[in-house]
Amino acid sequence: MKEKIRRRNRVVDTAVFAVLLFAVSAVTLALFYWQTTGSTAGYHSDMEAYILEMQGLNEKYSFPYPVFFKLGALIHLFAPPELSVAIAAMLLNSLAMVVAKLALNRLTLGELEDGIREWQLGRKYDGGNFTGSPVQGKDALGKSAGERVVAGERTGGRGIGRKRAAGRAHGSSGVSGDVSWLGGVLVSLVTLSLFFISMLFPPQGIYLPGIRFRYLGVFSPNPFHNATYMAARPFAILAFCWFVRLLPVYEGGGASGQRGKENISRLDYFLFSFFLLLATMTKPSFTLVMVSTAGLVMLWRLIRAGFRNFIPTLWLGLCFVPTFLDLLYQYRGVFVPEDGAEGGVGFSLGEVWAQYCTNIPLAVCLAMGFPLLVLVLHCKEWKKNAWFRFSWQFYLVGFAEAFLLYEKGFRKFDFNFSWGYMYGIFFCHFCALAILLKTTAQRPVKKRDGLLIAVQWFAYLCHVICGLVYFKTIFGGAMYY
Numbered sequence: 001m002k003e004k005i006r007r008r009n010r011v012v013d014t015a016v017f018a019v020l021l022f023a024v025s026a027v028t029l030a031l032f033y034w035q036t037t038g039s040t041a042g043y044h045s046d047m048e049a050y051i052l053e054m055q056g057l058n059e060k061y062s063f064p065y066p067v068f069f070k071l072g073a074l075i076h077l078f079a080p081p082e083l084s085v086a087i088a089a090m091l092l093n094s095l096a097m098v099v100a101k102l103a104l105n106r107l108t109l110g111e112l113e114d115g116i117r118e119w120q121l122g123r124k125y126d127g128g129n130f131t132g133s134p135v136q137g138k139d140a141l142g143k144s145a146g147e148r149v150v151a152g153e154r155t156g157g158r159g160i161g162r163k164r165a166a167g168r169a170h171g172s173s174g175v176s177g178d179v180s181w182l183g184g185v186l187v188s189l190v191t192l193s194l195f196f197i198s199m200l201f202p203p204q205g206i207y208l209p210g211i212r213f214r215y216l217g218v219f220s221p222n223p224f225h226n227a228t229y230m231a232a233r234p235f236a237i238l239a240f241c242w243f244v245r246l247l248p249v250y251e252g253g254g255a256s257g258q259r260g261k262e263n264i265s266r267l268d269y270f271l272f273s274f275f276l277l278l279a280t281m282t283k284p285s286f287t288l289v290m291v292s293t294a295g296l297v298m299l300w301r302l303i304r305a306g307f308r309n310f311i312p313t314l315w316l317g318l319c320f321v322p323t324f325l326d327l328l329y330q331y332r333g334v335f336v337p338e339d340g341a342e343g344g345v346g347f348s349l350g351e352v353w354a355q356y357c358t359n360i361p362l363a364v365c366l367a368m369g370f371p372l373l374v375l376v377l378h379c380k381e382w383k384k385n386a387w388f389r390f391s392w393q394f395y396l397v398g399f400a401e402a403f404l405l406y407e408k409g410f411r412k413f414d415f416n417f418s419w420g421y422m423y424g425i426f427f428c429h430f431c432a433l434a435i436l437l438k439t440t441a442q443r444p445v446k447k448r449d450g451l452l453i454a455v456q457w458f459a460y461l462c463h464v465i466c467g468l469v470y471f472k473t474i475f476g477g478a479m480y481y
Contacts, residue, residue, distance in 0.1 A: 005178050009113065013184030017101055020192055021094060029090040031475050032227060036082035044479055045225045051081050064330045067282040068092065068231040089227040092282075093195070096234040100430065101191040103241050105184070107387070108437040112183030115441030120179065183441075190433055195222055197429060197460075198467035200366045210359020211366070214470070216481040217357025218366050219418055221426035224471060225480040229419055232282035233426075235275050239286070240394070240427060242272035243294060247386045249312040266315075273319035280323050284330055285419030287323060293397040294320075297390070344408045352406045352415050364399075370459040371395075371428035377452055378435055391424075391431035398424030433460065 035045040054072040068088060076084040198220040202208060211218065223229055249264055280287040294316075302313050350360065357363045365372065371392075381388045402421035406412050436456050474480055 005180065009181045009184055012181040013105075013109075013188065016185050017188040017191075020188055021097060024097065024192055024195070025090055025094045027475075028093055028224075029086055031224060032086035032089045033083060034477070035225070035227075036086050038477065043474075043477055045227065047082075047085060047227060050227060051085050054085060055081060065228070065281050065283055067235075067278060068228055071231075085227070089231055092231040092234055096230070096237055097192060097195055099234050099237045099241075100194060101188060103237065103430075104187050104191055104434060104437070107434045108441070109183055109187055111438050111441040112186060113180040115443055116180045116183055117178065119443060187437070190437065193464050193467075194426075194429060194433060196467040196471055197463040198222060198470040200369050200462055200466050201470075208359070208362060208366075210357060210362060212357060213481045217353065217360075218363045219422050219425065220367070220467070220470065221422055221429055222467065222471075223419075223422060223480070224474050226419070228283040229285065229422070232279050232286060233423075235279035235282060236286040236290075236423060237430075238275040239272060239279050239290060240390075242268060242275060243290070244387050244390050246272060246316060247297075247390065249309065249316075269315055269319050272316075273322060276319070277322045277326060280326050280330075283419070284327060285416070286423045287327065288417075289394060289398040289401060289420035289423060291320060291323070291327075292401065293390070293394045296397070297393060346406045346408045346412070347404055348406060350403050352413060353403060353418075355413055356415070360403075367425050368395075368428060370456070370463050371425075371432040373456055373459045374432035374435055377456065378439070381435055385431075385435065388431045388435055391427040395421075395424030395428045398422075429463070436460065 031043075032047070035043040036047040036051060050069065050072070054069045054076065071092070072081075072085045072088040075087050079087065199215065199218040201214045201218070215223075245268060246264060276287060276290065279290075298313055298316060302309060353360060375382075375392065378388070382392070383389070398421040402415075402417045405417045407414065407416055436453070440453055440457075
């Protein structure tokens with residue numbers, strides 16, 4: 001029975017996600033195509049430069065990261081240049097959605113399905129009435145309502161045998177009465193919504209102190225006008241996930257590199273190195289923050305463990321070597337000055353950021369409203385949850401780089417260090433959403449807990465609504481900022 005339900009759930013999950021992904025991909029393809037063919041005044045982006053780079057005709061800008069452009073060139077064998085770049089951007093953006101869906105499934109789906117089954121049992125058997133209130137929490141022996149019912153214990157003054165309870169829980173046909181497939185549907189919906197959220201902003205005509213623009217200076221985890229950011233994101237998500245998978249090695253602090261609960265192999269090191277290199281070769285913005293954050297975490301863990309985890313630290317350090325070599329190549333093409341022009345990386349205290357926003361604390365709250373709320377309400381997860389903790393470490397390093405660093409020369413006010421900051425915003429939303437999904441699956445015991453969960457979902461919904469409004473304006477040809 002369990003195997004049939006599991007297979008049924010996976011089929012429903014895959015089918016629903018495939019349909020939703022197809023619809024989202026069609027919409028984003030239309031946007032990317034209009035950005036390649038529309039006027040720069042209406043659909044502002046760098047697509048024109050990307051098309052020239054793909055064709056080998058670009059002479060104005062340097063793009064020493066070939067993955068996106070090579071994919072576009074491959075598609076260009078069968079399609080016009082504008083459509084080729086649009087399809088390449090759509091495919092990589094949709095791949096990011098698939099990767100995020102698989103990651104959230106692994107993190108939350110099992111608990112969601114178990115929570116839905118327990119909810120069914122609690123609703124069906126509390127007092128023998130489906131419309132009755134669910135039995136909340138666990139008894140003195142630590143058993144949930146569903147466990148008490150299936151075990152034949154009394155719930156609401158009525159005992160029900162194991163076989164009878166199981167039959168009712170699954171309906172007369174067994175599998176048909178189980179609705180745990182809703183867990184997969186929920187994960188699919190929130191995964192796709194994650195790629196449409198934006199910064200919070202008020203209705204038109206209402207101005208916030210120090211906030212000059214809706215996007216510029218505040219920033220969104222989904223900058224729809226920048227195709228290379230969207231193209232690098234699937235590899236960035238994979239690199240992020242694999243690094244967090246490797247974290248137990250260092251947090252254990254063992255001399256032989258204890259591998260925690262996960263079975264870590266050399267393949268995991270290789271995959272992390274490979275995904276990080278792909279992300280770097282598509283757009284290095286994620287890598288600049290990832291390398292800094294990982295380096296600080298590794299150094300801190302090494303010192304705290306008294307160098308007992310030196311060997312696994314060395315293994316992970318070797319994973320960064322291919323990426324470092326590629327970054328050196330890119331640095332020469334982007335930051336080294338030519339013809340006497342100023343170049344390199346400069347240092348300041350928010351000078352570039354202040355050109356677009358004079359109230360950075362409020363801008364942070366608008367960009368990070370939902371993750372900040374989850375952080376406050378689940379502060380204990382900082383110690384227990386490596387995903388949650390590393391997402392915030394990543395964000396803080398991204399914020400520091402955006403605040404302190406800038407490119408010298410004509411690129412100074414392009415604020416290109418903000419792209420890494422936007423990756424930090426994305427991963428904080430991603431991990432906060434995983435925390436909220438797991439918390440929701442646990443069926444809160446107290447009304448206060450249920451209210452807090454509702455408040456968190458409302459905060460996330462605000463980001464979704466603002467994101468859909470923002471996407472609609474860009475889809476209609478409005479300027480991104």
